[in-house]
Amino acid sequence: MKAYTISKYGKQPLTLSELPIPVPTDTQVLVKINAASVNPIDLKRKHGDLRTIMATEFPLTLGHDFAGEVIQTGSDVHRFKVGDRVFGKLPDDHIGSFAEYVTVEAVNIARIPAELSDVQAAAIPLVGLTAYQALHNYLNVQPGQRVYIPAGSGGLGSLAIPIAAVLGAEVTTTASPKSVDRLKALGATTVVDYHQPNFLTQLGTFDAAFDLRGGQELTATFDHVKPGGRIVTVNGFPNRAFLKDQGDYYQLKAPMRFLLKLLSGRLDKKAKQRNIDYRFMLVKSSGAQLAELTDLLTTNHVLPTIDQTFTFDQTQAALDYVASGHATGKVVITQ
Template identity: 40%
Template sequence: MKAFLVQKYGKKAELILNEVSKPIIKENEVLIEIFSAGVNQLDTKILAGEFKQILPYETPFILGHDLAGIVVETGTNVTKFKIGDEIYARPSDYHIGTFAEYLAVEEKDLALKPKNLSMDEAAGVPLVALTAWQALVEVGNLKKGQKVFIQAGSGGVGIIAIQLAKYLGATVATTAGKSSFEMLRNLGADVLIDYKNQDFEAVLKNYDLVLNSQDTNNLKKSLNVVKAGGKVISISGPPTPAFAEEISASWLIKMILSLLSANIRGKAKKKGIDYHFLFMKANGSQLEQITKLIEDGTIKTVVDKVYPFSQTNEALNHVASGRAKGKVVVKIR
């Protein structure tokens, strides 16, 4: 089968298209014929080598964290899915590789594809939707009547998070360029801040929760818009000692992550704010709940651009540019 591999890490590195063996499934896995694959910032960061300490993949390996496709083979212990099922998933770490024609995926990571989405639309959902769910529901415990600030509203995570927060009954503020305001207002954003001409720190106050996806400067400013007892959840770092424990990191990595996050943890503690670093996890059960919200129209998807499989590197570059409004997808079938 054809697949795009990381041969070497680097900020200017590109994926290499190669012929590799089709995966052989284990008893708890299904073999997926991949029709479409979502492209994420995580892919660009892994390729650049920014996550080698957290996810030390040995090259060469196939990149890609989102897929939509059809089950073509099932392991002996698989009970929830059968050959022919249309599914979507964010495979677990160390089981990634969706920039390929086939992938073996653990049953626990899978969910049936929403019936009202095409393969291209569905492929862009799992990673960003699970990130939003785990940030707002699992960690943030967002409640009706609370106020949440979601940075970068027109990005993949932002678009889903805005809709999920409105479903949960929250007031939602977000940052974006003015050209995205109408789309975000239609998705449910209540407070729109033009990041080019406005400072969110001067506009927002007494928020219950911030979902940070930007740089350290924006993260520090976010502490000033959250009230005491509130939470700041960052999906862009810095990682914390608690996260190091989660991934069973070595003592050296634990020390490094502790030092990296010491400043922001200290500032948050002084203000009585809970700082949490979130690195989303694959979860088929949560994805099933997201599917229901998509099928009933609560959550809508936004696809920015679909690239042919041969242009996977171009798709990665588009995501890395930060200009995408919605999801970028690679069509494999």
């Protein structure tokens, strides 16, 4: 099969490789991929930005999200059969959806509802699960709460806003002026132009924040969340609460723990001083949760926002477009 791979970290173009079609284990299915979406984490994995917390064996096929058709099932798989339309987010230690086929644990996939195309389905798993785990599991967003979600116009924000709105939150986001109408239509109450100087002072106070930005913007967010409130970031440094929760895959050696403590200790301290529950999170794969989320989306007529589609042989161009940092919604590769 054809697959887009890297054999070392760096900014070099992807290699189009010929690989054997993988064979599913007893608990896996083999999926023929019809669509795969691109996420900034594909670039982070490619550049080696996550090497401290994610081990990589080369050659590595990139790609986390997929939608496709079950071609073969392992002997212990009873919930899916050949021909089922399925989608999912591949786990961090078994990625590779920029390929014609992929094997995946059956527990990490869900059926695609009839009302979603393969392109729409491929646009949901990683950003949908991230938004759902952040807003529902960690922030426990309740109806009427004021929630801050910066950078609402990208792939993640464009699904996080409607999910937060469906959970009953009053959502404030930041974006360029061109995206204001679209983000209000998705459910944002207030859209602040992040190009204005001191835009953070216009924000007011929130019950919770789902940070997509990290850096200075994350630090400043602490001044806008009430005592007793919560902040979850997907773009800061792994912090104490995150490391405490992790399983074997993310067990870090002592020097690395020390480094991360240096990088995240300041915000942990700030959170403690202000009585804010603060954590970094990395999205987890889950077919059951993807099915739960998809029910929520379809019941409330929420669709993912698709910015552009690219063909499989344009995979590098799709990655370059996401690397520009200006995608307005999801970028999907079709086969």
